[in-house]
Amino acid sequence: MNSQNKFCFFASLLTATTFTIVFGLVGLGLFFWEHLDDAVKAVLIQVVGDNFYVLSASLILLLGGWIGWTYSAINLYILPTIKIADEILLIQSANLSHRIEIQAGKDVNRLVNLINEGADHYENLKRSIDEKIRLAGEELEQEKNILASIIAGLSEGIIVCKPSGSIFLYNTKAEKFLTYREKSTTNLDIETLTGQFIGLGRNVSCVFNSFQINRAIAEITEKLTHSDKDPGTCFSTLGPYGHFLRVEIVPILRNQLDLVGFILKINDITQTSPQKSISRYDDASTALNIPLASKQEYCPSCCEIPLVPSQIQNILEIVQNNVAKENILLKLNLPEEPVWVYTDVNYMNSALSYLLSRLSILTGSSIFDCDVEIERDYVKIDIIWVGSPVSDNVLDEWNQCILSNGNGIEAISLQDIILSHEAELWSSVVHKSPERACLRFFLPSAEPSRARSIETVTITSSRPEFYDFNLFDRPETSTVFYKQLLTDITYTVFDTETTGLFPLTDEIISIGAVRIVNGRILKNDIFNIFIDPKRDIPEESIKIHGIRPEMVHGQPTIDKVLPMFHHFAENTVMVGHNAAFDMRMFQIKEYVSGIKFRQPVLDTLFLSAVIHPSYTHHNLEAISERLGITISGRHTALGDAVAAAEIFLKCIPLLARKGILTLGDALDASRKTRYAGITY
Numbered sequence: 001m002n003s004q005n006k007f008c009f010f011a012s013l014l015t016a017t018t019f020t021i022v023f024g025l026v027g028l029g030l031f032f033w034e035h036l037d038d039a040v041k042a043v044l045i046q047v048v049g050d051n052f053y054v055l056s057a058s059l060i061l062l063l064g065g066w067i068g069w070t071y072s073a074i075n076l077y078i079l080p081t082i083k084i085a086d087e088i089l090l091i092q093s094a095n096l097s098h099r100i101e102i103q104a105g106k107d108v109n110r111l112v113n114l115i116n117e118g119a120d121h122y123e124n125l126k127r128s129i130d131e132k133i134r135l136a137g138e139e140l141e142q143e144k145n146i147l148a149s150i151i152a153g154l155s156e157g158i159i160v161c162k163p164s165g166s167i168f169l170y171n172t173k174a175e176k177f178l179t180y181r182e183k184s185t186t187n188l189d190i191e192t193l194t195g196q197f198i199g200l201g202r203n204v205s206c207v208f209n210s211f212q213i214n215r216a217i218a219e220i221t222e223k224l225t226h227s228d229k230d231p232g233t234c235f236s237t238l239g240p241y242g243h244f245l246r247v248e249i250v251p252i253l254r255n256q257l258d259l260v261g262f263i264l265k266i267n268d269i270t271q272t273s274p275q276k277s278i279s280r281y282d283d284a285s286t287a288l289n290i291p292l293a294s295k296q297e298y299c300p301s302c303c304e305i306p307l308v309p310s311q312i313q314n315i316l317e318i319v320q321n322n323v324a325k326e327n328i329l330l331k332l333n334l335p336e337e338p339v340w341v342y343t344d345v346n347y348m349n350s351a352l353s354y355l356l357s358r359l360s361i362l363t364g365s366s367i368f369d370c371d372v373e374i375e376r377d378y379v380k381i382d383i384i385w386v387g388s389p390v391s392d393n394v395l396d397e398w399n400q401c402i403l404s405n406g407n408g409i410e411a412i413s414l415q416d417i418i419l420s421h422e423a424e425l426w427s428s429v430v431h432k433s434p435e436r437a438c439l440r441f442f443l444p445s446a447e448p449s450r451a452r453s454i455e456t457v458t459i460t461s462s463r464p465e466f467y468d469f470n471l472f473d474r475p476e477t478s479t480v481f482y483k484q485l486l487t488d489i490t491y492t493v494f495d496t497e498t499t500g501l502f503p504l505t506d507e508i509i510s511i512g513a514v515r516i517v518n519g520r521i522l523k524n525d526i527f528n529i530f531i532d533p534k535r536d537i538p539e540e541s542i543k544i545h546g547i548r549p550e551m552v553h554g555q556p557t558i559d560k561v562l563p564m565f566h567h568f569a570e571n572t573v574m575v576g577h578n579a580a581f582d583m584r585m586f587q588i589k590e591y592v593s594g595i596k597f598r599q600p601v602l603d604t605l606f607l608s609a610v611i612h613p614s615y616t617h618h619n620l621e622a623i624s625e626r627l628g629i630t631i632s633g634r635h636t637a638l639g640d641a642v643a644a645a646e647i648f649l650k651c652i653p654l655l656a657r658k659g660i661l662t663l664g665d666a667l668d669a670s671r672k673t674r675y676a677g678i679t680y
Contacts, residue, residue, distance in 0.1 A: 018066070072105075080104035080112075083614045088115065089657055090612070094650040095628035096123045157266030160252070163259055165203040165213065174198065177266050178207040180240035196240055197568050199525040201490045201517040204264065208237060208247065211392055216249050217262070224251065224259065236424040236442075241431070243268050244380070244442060246424060305412075305420040307342040309446045312372060312379055315345055319352045320370075328360050330383075333371045340446035341379050343421055350403045351417045355439060356383065358398055363387050374445065381441040382430075389437040390427035399425075481573055481600055482664040486652050489663060491516040491602075492569040493645035494527075495637045496582045497545040499537050503584045507533035509552050510545070511565055512637030514645050515572065519652075521645045527568045528638045530555040545635045562586065562593035572599065573663060577620050577644045579603045600663060604647045606670035611654040618675070623647050 033041070048055060080102050087100040099119060100112045151158055157174030161167045178198050196207045205213055212235045223231035232250040239245050245266055252261040313334050320330045360366055369384040399415035418425055424442040481489055494513035500506035513527040530547070532555045542548055576582050579601050586597055608618040612626065620643060624631050627650045633639020655661075660669050670676060 018070070076103075076105035077108060079614075080108050084108075084112065084115070086612055086614050089654060090626060091119050091122075093653040093657060095626065096126060097628055098626065157264075159198075159204060159264040159266070160261060161204045161264070162261050163217075165205055167198070167200060167202055167204055168261075170198055170200075174264075174266055177239055177243075177245055177268055197525075199515060199517070200522060201515070203571070209392075212237060212247075215392075216247075220249065220251050220262075221259075224253075236426050238426060238428040238431075239268070244424065244426065244440065305344050305347060305417070307344055307421065309340050310343045310345050310348075312339045312341050312381070312443075315343065315348055316352075316370060316372070316381075318345070318349050319356070322349065322353045323356045323360075326357060326360070327366055328356055329367045330356065331367070331369045333369065335372060335374065339372060339374060339379055341443045342446050343443065344417075347403070347412075347417050348421070351414055352381075352441075354401065354403055354414065355398065359383065359385065359390070359439065362390065362394065377445050379443045379445050381443070383439040383441075384430060384436055385438075386436055389429055390439060395425065395427060482667070483662055485661055486655065486663060486666060487519060490572045491575050491645075491648070492572040493521075493575040493641050493648060494565075494569070494582065495576060495640040495644065496585060497547055497635070497637045498585060499533055499535065499541055501581075503581065503588050506585075507531075507535060508558055508561075508585050508589070509533050509537065509547055510637040511561060512639070512641045513565065513568060514638070514641050516575075516645055516649065519649065521642065521649070523642065526638060527565055529561055529564075531561050532557050558589050559592045562589060562595045566595045566597065569597070569599070574599055574601045575604065575644060575648050576601065577604045577640065577647070579605075600667065602648070602663075602666055603670060603675075604644050604651065606673050606675055607648070607651045607655065607666065609673040609675055610660070610666075610669045611651060611658065620644070620647075 036044075083102060084100060087098070087102075091098050091100075096119075099116045102108075102112055104112065151169070152171045152173075154171060154173060157177045158169070158171045159167055159174050160169035175198055179196050198207050216233045216235055219233045220231050223233075232248060234246060234248045236244065236246050245268055248265040248267075250263050250265070251259055252263060254260045316330075316332055316334065320332060323330055356368065359368065363385055365385050365387065367385075369382075371380075371382045371384065373380045373382075399413065399418070401414050402411050403414055403417065404411045422444050424440075426440045426442075428438065428440065430436040430438050492513050492515055494511065496508050496512075497510040498506050498508050509531050511527065511529055511531065515522045515525045517525075530552045532552050534557065537547065537549050537552075574597065580603065583597065583601060586595075590596055604620075604623065605618050608615075608623045612618070615622070615626070620631065620634075620640065623629075624643060624647065627647060629643060629646045629650065631639065631643040633642070655666060655669075658669075660666055
């Protein structure tokens with residue numbers, strides 16, 4: 001029975017006892033009155049009549065004394081005792097510096113003073129122990145930070161994920177290669193992350209094509225089944241800025257047998273030299289230290305083809321003449337200076353002519369543009385047409401086609417020709433021209449490598465937020481959250497700022513959110529964006545959140561932002577403070593955005609009422625003060641979201657003390673609070 005129910009029970013019992021005594025005395029008096037003689041009754045009536053005012057005053061004083069004593073007992077002893085229990089729980093589980101301040105009886109105040117003294121000793125002892133633990137773990141943490149800093153400073157992107165694809169490490173290069181940030185149109189110092197999101201606990205399919213990932217994992221699994229010595233593989237993809245990426249995937253093995261994860265090495269091959277090898281790692285601790293094996297070794301079908309320096313202009317002119325015989329017009333856009341590549345001219349001619357022929361049949365077009373550009377160590381050949389890109393399945397079929405070099409010598413597959421030239425083949429939309437598509441060839445340049453900049457490695461003094469090795473051995477998170485422990489769930493904590501307090505007529509002007517993974521607030525994994533409401537912002541609202549019309553003018557509208565936020569929050573439980581208001585705002589915008597948020601939602605307002613039922617105030621400031629949290633950026637969407645995240649993490653151990661361990665428990669307890677009936 002919780003403290004509030006105990007109080008109600010005691011108050012009801014006390015009231016019932018009081019009435020029982022009163023009615024008992026009245027009944028006893030009536031019993032004796034009936035057995036008295038008429039003469040005695042007359043005397044008593046005379047006495048009462050003569051002393052009516054005295055007796056009435058005495059009765060009133062007696063009743064007032066009884067009420068006063070009861071009120072004092074409740075307010076000076078009973079209610080303070082109930083509140084003390086909640087305060088002690090707060091000190092133990094959430095805010096070590098909190099002290100009990102209460103108005104109560106002398107004995108209760110003495111108890112409070114003793115509890116506060118004990119809390120002082122407990123805080124000093126815990127700080128001393130924490131300091132010893134910090135000193136003992138400082139060396140290990142330094143080693144972790146050195147490793148993290150080295151990984152962060154690598155020139156290639158690194159992602160380490162579990163077999164399910166859940167990311168538990170990535171470096172800044174990977175984030176740079178795979179995410180897209182747009183400059184604010186009103187403030188060039190502000191960048192907004194849009195589109196793809198990379199972060200701890202997210203699945204790698206959030207930033208890579210799931211078809212390519214699944215195909216690569218299937219290939220690795222098959223090689224491991226056949227005990228292949230080098231079971232790595234690779235694929236190519238287009239980055240968010242239109243840059244071409246090569247992704248090498250190597251398995252992480254434990255005891256030579258158990259597959260415990262994958263390492264993805266990402267290179268922007270429009271900027272860096274080709275990587276010629278792929279390997280496997282026998283254990284996560286030896287990652288990044290083992291030499292890689294060549295692509296020919298893990299592609300048994302690959303044949304040796306002698307490559308000689310050749311001018312790409314000459315090759316494309318030959319291809320142009322060949323396809324003209326099939327009524328295909330290839331418009332060449334070539335650099336003025338000679339561009340040299342290592343190639344077998346005949347095989348390359350066969351490959352490009354075949355691809356143009358297949359493209360003409362597939363697209364129904366007979367006119368193609370061909371652009372050639374030099375990008376550091378690579379030569380890029382784009383065959384462009386109006387229409388859609390070639391699908392991965394079709395490219396796979398084409399790769400298996402057997403081609404000749406035109407001299408009657410060995411016929412090999414298109415895929416073998418590509419691998420022998422250490423080339424890459426990819427189809428995508430043309431960057432910033434979505435109505436056009438291209439088939440892109442990357443060939444290593446025969447010219448000397450350009451100089452590259454060398455970045456310094458800085459060892460961080462605190463734990464970076466782009467890795468969490470504790471995620472490595474955590475159980476996989478199911479999409480069915482309700483039976484999961486609150487400590488095991490990934491959360492998106494969010495807040496909004498609006499033009500007013502009426503969802504039907506007001507508009508959202510800002511959304512801020514931060515993710516919680518493995519009990520950590522990832523302050524680098526955030527969503528923070530202004531929204532153009534296409535209407536005026538009342539001055540009363542501006543006084544609260546400080547967002548002026550010029551700050552949101554030209555920003556994305558809500559129909560563009562909600563799909564991005566939905567993508568950011570997918571596969572997580574959402575958390576907010578007074579979240580019913582925000583969710584109602586999202587619900588009203590379903591018709592313009594086509595987005596519905598179906599995941600569970602926890603509200604820190606409700607949770608505070610669950611863990612602190614004796615408190616009256618449960619606003620963000622009051623809860624933060626109780627839990628010892630400092631709010632930075634109050635009445636900004638991101639600032640309030642971070643504050644709510646810190647509150648939520650403090651609530652989890654307090655909820656556990658009450659037996660509320662799973663998401664289902666928390667939702668059930670929230671529904672029983674007096675705030676559950678609030679609607680907007």
